[in-house]
Amino acid sequence: MSFGKGCHLHLIDGSAFIFRAYHALPPLTRKSDGLPIGAVSGFCNMLQRYVEGNAGGDVTHVAVVFDKGSHTFRNEMYDQYKANRDEMPEDLRPQIPLTRAATEAFNIACKEIEGFEADDIIATLACRAREAGGRVTILSSDKDLMQLVGDGVEMLDPMKNRRIDREGVLEKFGVEPDRVVDVQALAGDSVDNVPGAPGIGIKTAALLINEFGSLEALLDRAEEITQPKRRQTLIEHRAQIELSKRLVQLDCGMDLPFTLDDLEVREPEPDTLLGFLAEMEFRTLSKRIADALGAEPPVVMDTDPRGTEVEGPAEVPFTPEAYECVRDMDALQLWVERITERGYVAVDTETTGLNEMQADLVGICLAVEPGAACYIPVGHKAGGADDLFGSYALIEGQLALDDVLALLKPVLEDAAILKIGQNMKYDAKILARYGITVAPIDDTMLMSYAMNAGLHGHGMDALAERYLGHTPIPIKELIGSGKAQITFDRVDIDTATRYAAEDADITLRLWQRFKPQLHQTRVTTVYETLERPLVPVLAAMEMAGILVDRQVLSRMSGAFAQKMAQLEDEIHGLAGEKFNVGSPAQVGEILFERMGLEGGKRGKTGKYSTPADVLEDLATMHDLPARILDWRQVSKLKSTYTDALQDHIDPDTGRVHTSYLQTGASTGRLASTDPNLQNIPIRSEEGRRIREAFVAPEGKVLLALDYSQIELRILAHVAGIDALKEAFRDGQDIHAMTASEMFDVPMDQMTPDIRRRAKAINFGVIYGISGFGLARNLRIPRSEAQGFIDRYFERFPGIRGYMDETIGFAKEHGFVQTLFGRKIHTPEINAKGPGAGFAKRAAINAPIQGTAADVIRRAMVRMPAAIAGLPATMLLQVHDELLFEVDEEAADKVIAVAREVMEGAAEPAVRLDVPLIVDAGRGANWAQAH
DNA sequence: GTCATCACG
């Protein structure tokens, strides 16, 4: 129904509801984890009473409106606005987002707009509804809203159940509703810290307004006032009074990203609502609402006295003995039928190792419902030590691998059957080597990451423990650890069945739990666009690998070994004794005790600390620390790169296959392991040469495309820094521009040193700058560094605001968000002590780093389709860079296509105020491509 | 296994 005559709109002041609920109830906590939940409970009860009370009434549209952000346009006018408000109580803060979730669960429109008070949204909606000819009831007792009353707009105090109409307002303010702001402007408001006119309260104000007709008339004709004191006050404080009026005047003309029609009353969806209530563990309310909806009351988890969750009666217990070991094709066929009927299955593979390029399949597990899981052994072996040839033979009674795969392949590739895994990339890569392309997939690890990044890890053991109250069988119990470790194919089949099938069972249970939560926590888009589709892309990159020239590395290793030996002799000579240069403890001992150099600081283990910057300072006084630094550099390059990389060259492909952790970094960045190809040296000339070992095969070239200054560009956008935006749009040297602005040096007189300082500050801002950090980085006194920062904030206003808003948001919600909606939780943000400093800086950095990470993820997801048909393969991602291997002739074409994808990756979801620019290079090796 | 160090963005 389109909103118009005959419609009745209810506007609920959500923030007022929350505070009422909070103060009305004792501090309840959720049993299972101690989460404070009192206000949410009260809030839900109020919503339920509201819904019951209006059943069958004439209300056609309704919205619950909340405040959002601590900084509003009123703070721009008057920085003291609401400045005397107490901090939100610690135990209320985590409940705030839950009240939003509660509103959604009741299927009531939930509205909030960053940087606006609920009152302004309510005012705008009320005005629009009135203009459209409808009726409005505002459920609140806030006197600030009384200015809206009249012409079909009423208020209702939900606590006292008292209507407030024109008479009610007259009674309270002594004037008509349209003059309420005038009275408030004069009387001020100590709660909101609106100054008003000193010495004038509501009574006097009403008297004056009624006499002169309006505030403006009163102020213009203030000379006519007979009482000298009053006259003087009004004349003297005219500006303050006018400011007060602007502060109390509600904004009826906001731009809203929704219409009245969007607020139409909707029936709650029983599953969603009851699911939410069960999650909150509200037993009584769940029952009441289930009755009202005519639905089954949900099972609410119960807890034991230690606070760990145990399953409610409806949960299926874990019974490893019940898992089926599939040993004949008929049994397997039955599983295929069960899966096909259901349309989804949890899958887990067991292999001989963790390297997907080398490991062999040992067995496959399937689960279709809690407790119903099977294990299909295909590669268990026995024999060995006592065997004449030291070889192993397949154990009897297992299905043939080929038969199993032939039967499962159609299921695993069936577009109508969802395959659920925990870290599905691993299983997909294994199965890919057996000719199976697993799709479509869901991944519980990624679901957990999308919902809870920053809160906890996302490995299966941690998730099972936390969400199922179950400790899985540790793999160590099967294969041992250390030197005595065996491979999974040597594990006894019955034992393997209990362990392996349990993993599939757990995965299925986690999936059932997480699936509805994605929506409730509003990360469905993140999961569906940034996580799920990335899995096959990363799998393909990892399997492609990059060609590494062993000879180049080996030669470098040799040269490094010589150099180290030389340096070692020199170092021992300078020190006058032999010691282990690789031992920081011994280095500290030599430098600070034997040689008596100044400035030794002990770390928490009591040993001297000898990091590079300390040694660099000492290097001005003595040759020894300088040589130690040289040694360390060479040692690092040799051990971590030229030696270790050779061990990672795959014997079959001759290439290096890294593994990307999609859930490794809380910000949304990837992490690379085994080996880490995201930290190959580039900054030092010597280290950079290691990149010459990363090569393209004959006839091909490597392409490197990297985003230029992406994090600074995102900062300019999110903090709304016009000067930075303009500089980026004009393609200026951003650090030089910053330097020019800060140090008043014209661009044509810029020196490298001034630019260097500005660059450090630009980066510092992204990291949540501190005077201490900048001072250390630039090696200048702390006071000077602080001066730079102050000037930066002065010259680029908006940065400060961004930082404060971000920290405020984190304190209120417990997380921050990227432009694409990724959540990064900041559980330490309300801690006190040094942890709070860390958390604040991390909170400032996370949306910037995370948005950049989202952008390149979007580019990666789109890339395969964009370069399909071109002779090109995407090989590596290094945070802001993508590396490709392409046929030489196609290089130009691929650069053009890939650049377009990368530069347009934010769109259409986000339209940045600054262009994203991608630089490209090509060459026979990675060093040249840069 | 933890710490210190250092490689990258």
Place this chain on the structure above:
DNA sequence: GACGTACGTGATGACC
């Protein structure tokens, strides 16, 4: 007024 600080990662060798 003191605290103790740049953000995010992974690999290595030393040492317990």
